[in-house]
Amino acid sequence: MTGKKIFELHADVCKALGHPLRIEVIDLLQEKEFCFSDILEVTGGLKSNLSQHLSVMTKKGILKMRREGQCNYYSLSSKKVAQACRLMREVLMDSLKIHQDLLEKM
Amino acid sequence: MTGKKIFELHADVCKALGHPLRIEVIDLLQEKEFCFSDILEVTGGLKSNLSQHLSVMTKKGILKMRREGQCNYYSLSSKKVAQACRLMREVLMDSLKIHQDLLEKM
DNA sequence: TTAATAGTTCATAAAGTTATAAACTATTAA
DNA sequence: TTAATAGTTTATAACTTTATGAACTATTAA
Numbered sequence: 001m002t003g004k005k006i007f008e009l010h011a012d013v014c015k016a017l018g019h020p021l022r023i024e025v026i027d028l029l030q031e032k033e034f035c036f037s038d039i040l041e042v043t044g045g046l047k048s049n050l051s052q053h054l055s056v057m058t059k060k061g062i063l064k065m066r067r068e069g070q071c072n073y074y075s076l077s078s079k080k081v082a083q084a085c086r087l088m089r090e091v092l093m094d095s096l097k098i099h100q101d102l103l104e105k106m
Numbered sequence: 107m108t109g110k111k112i113f114e115l116h117a118d119v120c121k122a123l124g125h126p127l128r129i130e131v132i133d134l135l136q137e138k139e140f141c142f143s144d145i146l147e148v149t150g151g152l153k154s155n156l157s158q159h160l161s162v163m164t165k166k167g168i169l170k171m172r173r174e175g176q177c178n179y180y181s182l183s184s185k186k187v188a189q190a191c192r193l194m195r196e197v198l199m200d201s202l203k204i205h206q207d208l209l210e211k212m
Numbered sequence: 213t214t215a216a217t218a219g220t221t222c223a224t225a226a227a228g229t230t231a232t233a234a235a236c237t238a239t240t241a242a
Numbered sequence: 243t244t245a246a247t248a249g250t251t252t253a254t255a256a257c258t259t260t261a262t263g264a265a266c267t268a269t270t271a272a
Contacts, residue, residue: 007126007133013198014129014191018121019230020113027113036249049231051250061201070239070248078200080193085120087190092119094184095167125260142219155261157220176218176269 016060017085021045021053026076026085029063033075122166123191127151127159132182132191135169139181 016022024043028034034042040050054074057063064077076082122128130149134140140148146156160180163169170183182188 004126004130007129009202010191010195010198011124011126011129013201014120014194015124017194018117018124020110020117023113023117023120024110037247040249046232047249048233048251052230055250061197061204067238072249078197080197080200084190084193084197085116087186087193088120088123089116091167091184091186091190092116094186095119096115098167143217146219152262153219154221154263158260161220173268178219 013060013062016057016062017088019053021050022057023085025053025057025074026062026081029074029076030082033066033073035068035071035073037071039074119166119168122163122168123194125159127156128163129191131160131163131180132168132187135180135182136188139172139179141177141179143177145180 017026021043025039028039028042036047036050036054039054040047043050054063054065058065058074061077062081063074066073066075123132127149131145134145134148142153142157142160145160146153149156160169160171164171164180167183168187170181172179172181
């Protein structure tokens with residue numbers, strides 16, 4: 001892996017976490033797989049939009065998909081995704097807390 | 107935290123990981139703080155560009171900054187950032203491995 | 213006080229991402 | 243064979259992000 005190429009690939013995978021709908025999907029898939037239409041029911045919105053976001057995450061190696069009959073089942077590619085996502089949620093919460101504490105001191 | 111707002115904030119923090127230069131900076135800051143000009147020396151590019159990226163990460167709560175004399179020192183806001191970033195790197199490596207194995211089978 | 217150092221901020225053009233709707237494909241059911 | 247279900251793909255307009263260079267600010271040194 002030469003020079004900065006690794007940073008590009010790494011950023012590309014991280015980029016797949018950077019959208020509210022995609023975070024919502026990762027949250028939903030923490031424990032078990034869901035099929036497309038069940039995910040759509042939870043998240044709402046257009047099916048074409050969800051399909052595109054799922055496709056991005058699958059291509060980047062964040063999700064796995066398996067087809068069963070007419071249904072496409074999506075799941076996290078590994079527990080690492082769930083764990084990384086939880087850590088970033090904690091980073092957010094810590095930062096909201098710090099911000100709130102600053103406000104209270106005024 | 108009402109409805110989908112949490113997903114937006116969470117995605118916003120994750121988005122701060124989604125750029126090659128920002129990944130490179132997070133990599134550099136794993137063990138210790140660095141000042142702006144040392145980061146610039148490692149990453150290369152324009153100072154204005156680096157400054158903007160550092161500013162984004164600081165605003166999103168990923169980095170901390172402290173000023174000492176003429177120098178601005180940057181560090182990770184917490185070990186959680188380093189850990190999340192490492193996990194995502196592993197997700198990348200696993201996915202590259204799977205891709206490579208598929209190629210070899212052909 | 214003047215100049216140098218160490219950055220930040222601003223304006224903007226180029227590139228990339230997202231939401232929407234329509235068209236398409238694959239599988240199952242009638 | 244025809245229709246229904248379950249999605250995917252494609253085109254595109256609106257929006258967001260990024261890189262660049264110039265202008266600016268704050269601190270230290272001469």
